[in-house]
Amino acid sequence: GAVVSQHPSRVICKSGTSVKIECRSLDFQATTMFWYRQFPKQSLMLMATSNEGSKATYEQGVEKDKFLINHASLTLSTLTVTSAHPEDSSFYICSARDLQGLNQPQHFGDGTRLSIL
Amino acid sequence: AQKITQTQPGMFVQEKEAVTLDCTYDTSDPSYGLFWYKQPSSGEMIFLIYQGSYDQQNATEGRYSLNFQKARKSANLVISASQLGDSAMYFCAMARGGSNYKLTFGKGTLLTVNP
Numbered sequence: 618g619a620v621v622s623q624h625p626s627r628v629i630c631k632s633g634t635s636v637k638i639e640c641r642s643l644d645f646q647a648t649t650m651f652w653y654r655q656f657p658k659q660s661l662m663l664m665a666t667s668n669e670g671s672k673a674t675y676e677q678g679v680e681k682d683k684f685l686i687n688h689a690s691l692t693l694s695t696l697t698v699t700s701a702h703p704e705d706s707s708f709y710i711c712s713a714r715d716l717q718g719l720n721q722p723q724h725f726g727d728g729t730r731l732s733i734l
Numbered sequence: 735a736q737k738i739t740q741t742q743p744g745m746f747v748q749e750k751e752a753v754t755l756d757c758t759y760d761t762s763d764p765s766y767g768l769f770w771y772k773q774p775s776s777g778e779m780i781f782l783i784y785q786g787s788y789d790q791q792n793a794t795e796g797r798y799s800l801n802f803q804k805a806r807k808s809a810n811l812v813i814s815a816s817q818l819g820d821s822a823m824y825f826c827a828m829a830r831g832g833s834n835y836k837l838t839f840g841k842g843t844l845l846t847v848n849p
Contacts, residue, residue, distance in 0.1 A: 723781075
């Protein structure tokens with residue numbers, strides 16, 4: 618089945634640091650990947666849609682200069698949290714689809730727990 | 735605007751019994767999809783089952799089935815013969831935007847299976 622790998626699984630760093638999270642589709646090509654954020658005991662909120670070879674599409678209220686997304690190849694999208702602060706601490710998770718179509722599920726990575734001290 | 739509602743913050747079930755997790759949705763699109771995902775405490779999202787708005791029959795996948803009532807705009811997940819490993823958060827999600835869709839998630843239901 619389609620596998621999405623996300624790295625790192627956990628990050629703890631100081632305030633002001635920039636953190637890069639990678640999302641890879643291991644056995645399929647993904648022209649589109651999605652980035653979500655999840656606070657403890659809450660639902661997943663879509664942050665942005667990552668498009669291979671073009672700019673990401675951000676959801677309303679998400680700061681594009683804070684959350685930089687690069688989708689340089691058909692198997693890799695990266696999310697960089699720039700100058701991270703404690704309020705950026707959260708669980709970040711990516712997803713991708715191997716096939717187009719409304720009935721094709723999004724496959725998720727295992728997520729990254731980001732803690733900013 | 736699309737909206738997904740899961741009214742049960744938490745549910746308890748005895749091992750080997752069946753349980754129904756509720757999900758209602760609101761959309762004006764004639765074509766849409768409904769997904770259920772399982773999220774264990776480790777955090778990964780596991781796809782369980784899908785129902786399309788035009789599907790005539792309720793979806794089934796092993797112990798999972800979806801009770802789809804289109805007129806009521808509900809898509810409840812039924813888990814039969816519950817197992818201890820079923821304890822997790824369960825999210826209902828709606829696909830919007832056609833073939834290159836985005837997902838909108840409900841708030842989730844925490845299911846606890848008791849031995």
